[in-house]
Amino acid sequence: MKSLVRPAPVRKGDKVAVLSPAWAAPAYFPAIHEQAMRRLEELFGVEVVEYPTTRALGASPEERARDVNAAFADPHIRALFSTIGGDDQIRILRYLDPTLPFADPKPFFGYSDNTNLSAWLFARGIASFYGGSTMVHLGSGPTVDAEHLSSLRAALSGEGDLTYALPADSQDYGFDWSEERALTEASPREAAAPLEFYGPKVRVRGGTWGGCLEVLDQLAWANHLPDPCELDGAILIFETSEVLPSPDLVGRWIRGMGERGYLEAAAGVLVARPVVDDRDNPAPASVRAARRAAQRDYVLAELTRYAPDTPVCFGLPFGHTRPQYVIPYGGEITLDSELETITGHYGA
Numbered sequence: 241m242k243s244l245v246r247p248a249p250v251r252k253g254d255k256v257a258v259l260s261p262a263w264a265a266p267a268y269f270p271a272i273h274e275q276a277m278r279r280l281e282e283l284f285g286v287e288v289v290e291y292p293t294t295r296a297l298g299a300s301p302e303e304r305a306r307d308v309n310a311a312f313a314d315p316h317i318r319a320l321f322s323t324i325g326g327d328d329q330i331r332i333l334r335y336l337d338p339t340l341p342f343a344d345p346k347p348f349f350g351y352s353d354n355t356n357l358s359a360w361l362f363a364r365g366i367a368s369f370y371g372g373s374t375m376v377h378l379g380s381g382p383t384v385d386a387e388h389l390s391s392l393r394a395a396l397s398g399e400g401d402l403t404y405a406l407p408a409d410s411q412d413y414g415f416d417w418s419e420e421r422a423l424t425e426a427s428p429r430e431a432a433a434p435l436e437f438y439g440p441k442v443r444v445r446g447g448t449w450g451g452c453l454e455v456l457d458q459l460a461w462a463n464h465l466p467d468p469c470e471l472d473g474a475i476l477i478f479e480t481s482e483v484l485p486s487p488d489l490v491g492r493w494i495r496g497m498g499e500r501g502y503l504e505a506a507a508g509v510l511v512a513r514p515v516v517d518d519r520d521n522p523a524p525a526s527v528r529a530a531r532r533a534a535q536r537d538y539v540l541a542e543l544t545r546y547a548p549d550t551p552v553c554f555g556l557p558f559g560h561t562r563p564q565y566v567i568p569y570g571g572e573i574t575l576d577s578e579l580e581t582i583t584g585h586y587g588a
Contacts, residue, residue: 241447241474244367244570246588247319247347249398252285254318257311258374259291261304262326262353265375266295269417273323276379280321283384284396289317301328305335308357312340319396324375325352325481330458333360341366347395349373349566351559352481355451358569359459362449363466367570369395370451370477370558377564380414380422385563392566394586403583404556407432407563412517413482414562430525432557433513433532438540439551441578444507445585448573450477452559453493454485460496468501475573476502479512479559480535487531491538498546508575509552510582511539512559551577 250256258277260266266273273295277288291307293299311317333356341348342364348357349372358368371377372395377388387407394402414427449471450456459465476497480490497503516531517523523531536554543552553575558567565584567573572585 241449241472242365242470244362244365244447245342245345246367246398246571247345250286250318250347250396253287255287255289255316256280256319256321257291257317258288258294258321258323259307259311260294260323261308261332261357262322262329263324264293264296264299265324267297269375270295271423272375272379272417275423276374279378279384280374283389284393294323301331302335305332308332309337309340312344312346315344317346319346320348322350322354322357322373324373325350325354327353329353329356330462333464336360338364349395352452353455355455356459358451359464362570363464367568369566370569371564371566377562380417381426382424387557387563387565391584394584395566397586399587401583401585401587403581404565406435407557410513410557411562412515412560413519416519433555435556435580436536436554437551437577437580439577440549442551443574443576443578444475444551445572445574446473446475446507447570448475448477448568449570451479451569453478453480453490454483457493465500468505471502471505473507474505475575476506476509477512477558477567477569478509480514481560482515482518484515484518487534487538490535491542494539494542498542503543503546503550506547506550508550509543510556510573510575511536511552511554513555513557513561515560551575553577553582556582
């Protein structure tokens, strides 16, 4: 895969930007946001700097992009955190200055709609991190999950390798943030399903690219996707959101990747544990299991058609799940389907 610039590490005492490039959730749920900011500072020893649109309702794409540009331009800011995703971050891309992140590479953290920014940085030769939106994984509940802490620390420090241990439990959503208990109580979880490996028993290492499939679909229409040659030897990372796209639609997206040449170019594929439940219409355990299996089967059918000799792992806890690992985007991951392990490489 094409060589990317790794962001400089973050040290204790550094300033970090907290932004809302898509949806300004902190304006609706200030208590969750403020708890996330306290934890970010206390757990990682950084100083949080909020930007004008972080809590601004209805900020325009130009205004949100102005904050992103300002954070990349400020030499005192050493990392950028997105508060949450949304659905229109693609609208800010045309207003971003591509010279700023390349002049001073800094780690960017986000997932879901933040796939837009990570893919934009990738196209300009800058690696980032997939995961770490502050509202979800730092702001809610009585504690921060150990998996999130360990991977976020590794990403910030730019040091070490981390083999992703399967959490004991998992969840698709927590309490409604408008409820006081969302700040202090642990919301219900279920036992985590084991990782599933398919394809040849091999060990492959490569830089990552991908993200939320609903966002990649939008980026494709806007002509923001890389050429297949840029993904030669890559580890593709795919996940889906709380929108709950149907398994056949997910299969169509993977088929499109195959027709574009991405699946044949890749060295391996990681598919995240998918969201299969809805807080407003909860499903029984049997239905949730069936939904996960259906998505896996549709994805696997397309993968084996285009790249039968490519190893794939299903169920890694990244993206829209909790606990969540913050994984490299453009940085490297090793997929070992013989030992059935996935390792993120956070060092240079």
